[in-house]
Amino acid sequence: MVVKVYSPVYACPKRVIVCLIEKGIEFETVPVDLVKGEHKTPEYLKLQPFGFLPVIQDGDFTLYESRAIIRYYAEKYKSQGTDLLGNTIEERGLVEQWLEILFSSALGLLPDEKIIKESEEKLGKVLDMYEERLSKSKYLAGGFFSLAYLSHLPFTQYLVGPMQKEHLIRERKHVSAWWDDISNRPSWKKVLELYKVPPKFKYAGVQ
Numbered sequence: 532m533v534v535k536v537y538s539p540v541y542a543c544p545k546r547v548i549v550c551l552i553e554k555g556i557e558f559e560t561v562p563v564d565l566v567k568g569e570h571k572t573p574e575y576l577k578l579q580p581f582g583f584l585p586v587i588q589d590g591d592f593t594l595y596e597s598r599a600i601i602r603y604y605a606e607k608y609k610s611q612g613t614d615l616l617g618n619t620i621e622e623r624g625l626v627e628q629w630l631e632i633l634f635s636s637a638l639g640l641l642p643d644e645k646i647i648k649e650s651e652e653k654l655g656k657v658l659d660m661y662e663e664r665l666s667k668s669k670y671l672a673g674g675f676f677s678l679a680y681l682s683h684l685p686f687t688q689y690l691v692g693p694m695q696k697e698h699l700i701r702e703r704k705h706v707s708a709w710w711d712d713i714s715n716r717p718s719w720k721k722v723l724e725l726y727k728v729p730p731k732f733k734y735a736g737v738q
């Protein structure tokens with residue numbers, strides 16, 4: 532049974548797709564155009580009553596919320612592909628902790644100079660905490676790659692790309708090395724190669 536993912540091009544669905552690639556799970560994508568409001572049609576709301584992407588359909592099973600979906604696949608296929616969960620209960624706890632912490636929420640996206648400056652300062656402080664953590668441990672949740680980073684990939688990509696805030700990453704040595712490590716994974720490169728963000732779409736920053 533091939534997993535269906537709605538829709539490939541936006542940030543939250545990309546978390547799911549990179550997870551499926553890491554786990555070696557076959558999938559197909561169903562386009563949903565946010566600009567045309569296709570996520571608010573009665574048909575789509577039957578799948579995701581809140582009108583957000585992503586949703587997956589796995590046979591008769593439907594699931595939404597990107598982090599719930601990646602947890603689901605990491606558990607369901609624990610021994611297939613990359614293990615994204617850790618082996619001990621403590622490792623698992625740390626993965627969950629860093630899965631919940633997303634620095635994107637610190638960055639306001641309104642085109643207001645004052646808000647942008649304040650948000651950047653806030654984000655800088657969060658990244659300082661990442662820097663401190665990463666100076667002691669290769670990855671945030673320990674020495675192994677995990678679910679926590681899948682969830683960071685799409686937004687950090689926006690940050691260093693369209694938002695032109697790469698300096699926030701590069702001026703922190705350990706954060707910079709961490710970003711190079713996770714963004715150079717073949718799974719993420721594949722996602723970027725396959726699914727381009729539509730030029731019309733302005734990232735809403737909703738996590």
Ligand SMILES: N[C@@H](CCC(=O)N[C@@H](CS)C(=O)NCC(=O)O)C(=O)O
Pocket residue numbers: 541542543544565570582583584585595596597598735737738
């Ligand atoms: N917490 C949700 C957030 C989903 C979300 O914000 N998705 C965005 C695309 S990345 C969306 O559907 N936005 C549509 C809108 O804001 O109307 C998740 O992680 O799945």
